[in-house]
Amino acid sequence: MSKGTQAISKFFKLKIFRLGFLWALISGALTSLTLYSKDLFFLTWVSVVPLCYFLIKNQKSAWKCFGLVLLWALTYYFILYTWFFSLHPLTIMDFEYDQSLRAVLAIWFSISIAQSLQMSLVGLAYGLIKPKGIWSPLVLGALWVVLEWAQGYGPLAMNWGRLALSQYNFTPNIQSASLFGSLFITFLLICVNGLIALFLWRLFNQRIPQKSLLIAAASILIVNMCFGYIRIAVVNSSVKKxxxxxxxxxxxxxxxxxxxxxxxxxxxxxxxxxxxxxxxxxxxxxxxxxxxxxxxxxxxxxxxxxxxxxxxxxxxxxxxxxxxxxxxxxxxxxxxxxxxxxxxxxxxxxxxxxxxxxxxxxxxxxxxxxxxxxxxxxxxxxxxxxxxxxxxxxxxxxxxxxxxxxxxxxxxxxxxxxxxxxxxxxxxxxxxxxxxxxxxxxxxxxxxxxxxxxxxxxxxxxxxxxxxxxxxxxxxxxxxxxxxxxxxxxxxxxxxxxxITGDIIAYVAIAGALGAFVYFRLLKNLNIFNKKTKEVINQEEI
Known part of the structure; x- marks a missing residue:
């Protein structure tokens, strides 16, 4: 490890950087801001890194993972839904001024809490699965997809805050939605954040600067953007006819x-x-x-x-x-x-x-x-x-x-x-x-x-x-x-x-999450692997 890398490692080991709950709140706030300014679309590709980092660090405790995502979601949704206050005063519904303010506060609070509790299930599931190595960002991305998809159903269905929405103003980044929908954009966003977080974890805790993780994250960004520019050119040409x-x-x-x-x-x-x-x-x-x-x-x-x-x-x-x-x-x-x-x-x-x-x-x-x-x-x-x-x-x-x-x-x-x-x-x-x-x-x-x-x-x-x-x-x-x-x-x-295929990515994500649970929590604990296979798995331990 170079002296520069060692200095960065020491910096990130300061006490403030050990406070996972604080970074979960900061991460949620930064991610929410990307929906308030069309010029901050790039921030979503890194704003979830702090959350991912501490999920990797605390994955041995499902409840800690639950709490981290809950804090992230509370900040994210409470900031996102501040626009509810534009409904005040609700004079059209015959509310008095004070009644209207209390009603809008209740709506803002209730919806933010409800969606935060839903999102926290991602952390709980992640902590129960305990994925290792490169599987960590993939499993987290799959769980996030499942949760955003599920939020679109039921009497309180609300899809307003999908991560893909942050990218709509930079159209090259959203063209891959034509393949598997906006949920696919969410999957890519979480995978990139997760790969960067995994790189940082291995750098600061195992002193292994695994550059291949950064290369993988950069590749996802570049390939997705290049696909976008190509699709825009092809579609614009065909539309003329x-x-x-x-x-x-x-x-x-x-x-x-x-x-x-x-x-x-x-x-x-x-x-x-x-x-x-x-x-x-x-x-x-x-x-x-x-x-x-x-x-x-x-x-x-x-x-x-x-x-x-x-x-x-x-x-x-x-x-x-x-x-x-x-x-x-x-x-x-x-x-x-x-x-x-x-x-x-x-x-x-x-x-x-x-x-x-x-x-x-x-x-x-x-x-x-x-x-x-x-x-x-x-x-x-x-x-x-x-x-x-x-x-x-x-x-x-x-x-x-x-x-x-x-x-x-x-x-x-x-x-x-x-x-x-x-x-x-x-x-x-x-x-x-x-x-x-x-x-x-x-x-x-x-x-x-x-x-x-x-x-x-x-x-x-x-x-x-x-x-x-x-x-x-x-x-x-x-x-x-x-x-x-x-x-x-x-x-x-x-x-x-x-x-043609609809939300097939949601069903693939469900199957992938269940498969990861079976692989990491059931098969491994049943001791059905031979010694050589166990050694490979242990090498993947974070």
């Missing part, structure tokens, strides 16, 4: 607190006038944001007005509005109205927002009077079932509504069913102009790359935009600006590997 359709997304700046107090007529005609302008510039398909019409559209006078607009101008309209069926079930929906069909087609939002569109565990929580106010609508919304592909004269399109865009399975189901472009309608005016608006937009970017589809996004108050199949923003309207984006959107039929 695709048939295209002029599509517009309308945006009107109606802050949510004002939108629900404004007259429906005022809201409607602001969108209607912008639609006429877009048609005048050649738009054939026009998209309006989520709940532009805050009543059931098919029962309103506005439906006839929109139908006439479609017929007179031979255009296809996609309108965010409410819907109520014959059983009085209410839905947050996207209507498709064109000039050929007498009736409309409709898609219902599948992933409802907890405490906004429905109350989870309603039979228990509705006993609390304060929680009874946590619903924007008179009735609890009903979730839709299945993807819907709208066949129009101008192409095949599929819609996602707001929270739907966080869940990758909804978009690949749409692409599997033949959608040539994906529409996302949302109302992000709740978040005013906080980083959460850009984070939500980032999920739309990931959906575009995963499925090799252009994404057209219409958002009340912003951000509305056109996102290419490589995740590059072609056009975008700033927050709080009235107008529309209009672009000749290429209609793509070719499916990505991810569109």
């Amino acid at each position: 695709a048939v295209s359709t002029p599509i517009a997304a309308v945006q009107v700046d109606f802050p949510s607190k004002e939108k629900w107090e404004a007259t429906q007529s005022e809201i409607f005609y602001k969108h209607y006038d912008l639609t006429l302008e877009a048609i005048g510039e050649g738009a054939k398909v026009i998209l309006w944001p989520e709940t532009t019409i805050i009543t059931s559209l098919d029962d309103s006078l506005y439906y006839a007005k929109l139908k006439d607009l479609a017929v007179e101008n031979q255009v296809a309209l996609f309108i965010g509005a409410l819907y109520e069926d014959e059983n009085d079930n209410s839905y947050n929906s996207l209507y498709y109205i064109d000039y050929l069909n007498d009736d409309y087609q409709i898609y219902h939002k599948r992933q409802l927002v907890p405490f906004g569109e429905f109350i989870p565990f309603e039979e228990y929580l509705m006993k609390f009077k304060a929680l009874q106010k946590f619903n924007l609508f008179e009735d609890t919304m009903t979730p839709g079932e299945g993807a819907v592909v709208f066949s129009s004269p101008y192409g095949k399109f599929s819609g996602l509504i707001c929270f739907d865009s966080l869940f990758q399975r909804f978009s690949y189901e749409s692409a599997q069913n033949g959608a040539q472009a994906i529409f996302i309608v949302t109302n992000d005016s709740w978040y005013i102009d906080t980083p959460s608006i850009h984070q939500h937009y980032g999920h739309a970017t990931l959906r575009a790359v995963e499925n090799n589809r252009f994404v057209v996004r219409a958002a009340n108050a912003g951000i509305s935009g056109i996102i290419s199949s490589t995740g590059q923003t072609i056009q975008q309207l700033p927050v709080h600006e009235n107008g529309y984006v209009l672009y000749d959107v290429p209609l793509i039929n070719r499916k990505t590997l991810y569109t």
Whole structure:
């Protein structure tokens, strides 16, 4: 070991660097900051190193590993979800000012704690498996993938804070999502962090500067980036040959607190006038944001007005509005109205927002009077079932509504069913102009790359935009600006590997984690290896 390396080793052996809990907190804070600034995307490739380092150091104790990841997650999620405070005051839900503040604090605290406890299972599982050597970063990456995938299911499903989101603004780094989805980006991020941590551990504790670990980490970074640049060039070239359709997304700046107090007529005609302008510039398909019409559209006078607009101008309209069926079930929906069909087609939002569109565990929580106010609508919304592909004269399109865009399975189901472009309608005016608006937009970017589809996004108050199949923003309207984006959107039929296989990486990760547990905890303890095999395993001991 050189003198320089010895000096670095002594530096990292200072008492402060032995405080694993402190470094877990720092690691969580640094990782969370990467979602608040698009210029910090590179930081995620190293920000989890301190956590990985102390997981390796403490892997003999499953509970210490549990505690380390819990501390990391608490810092990560509490910082990430500070945007909940932009919802305050909740006057629209008839909360008093003080009540609103307490309610928002409760939401922020509860969701952060719940997701932190979920994430801490990664540490517990890692400590139970106790992987050795090069298997350590691989197993940790697999466990992280499983956890992020599992967070997308259940009544409190929430995919907002995926690590891959930190990379959306540097598109070469996210192109491999077309292979195995955004979960694959997470796996690569954790593997790189884990390899660097393993290098540092062996350097400072075993005095073995194993440069091959750094070479492996650098190789993952370089290969992933090179694949990204190559895919962008290839896809951009092929897209030029695709048939295209002029599509517009309308945006009107109606802050949510004002939108629900404004007259429906005022809201409607602001969108209607912008639609006429877009048609005048050649738009054939026009998209309006989520709940532009805050009543059931098919029962309103506005439906006839929109139908006439479609017929007179031979255009296809996609309108965010409410819907109520014959059983009085209410839905947050996207209507498709064109000039050929007498009736409309409709898609219902599948992933409802907890405490906004429905109350989870309603039979228990509705006993609390304060929680009874946590619903924007008179009735609890009903979730839709299945993807819907709208066949129009101008192409095949599929819609996602707001929270739907966080869940990758909804978009690949749409692409599997033949959608040539994906529409996302949302109302992000709740978040005013906080980083959460850009984070939500980032999920739309990931959906575009995963499925090799252009994404057209219409958002009340912003951000509305056109996102290419490589995740590059072609056009975008700033927050709080009235107008529309209009672009000749290429209609793509070719499916990505991810569109075909879906979240197979999650199942491979589950199998890999179980296999690692059997290998390191069961087979080894059963003494079924011969002496030579045991010697090899012992040499891999950290």
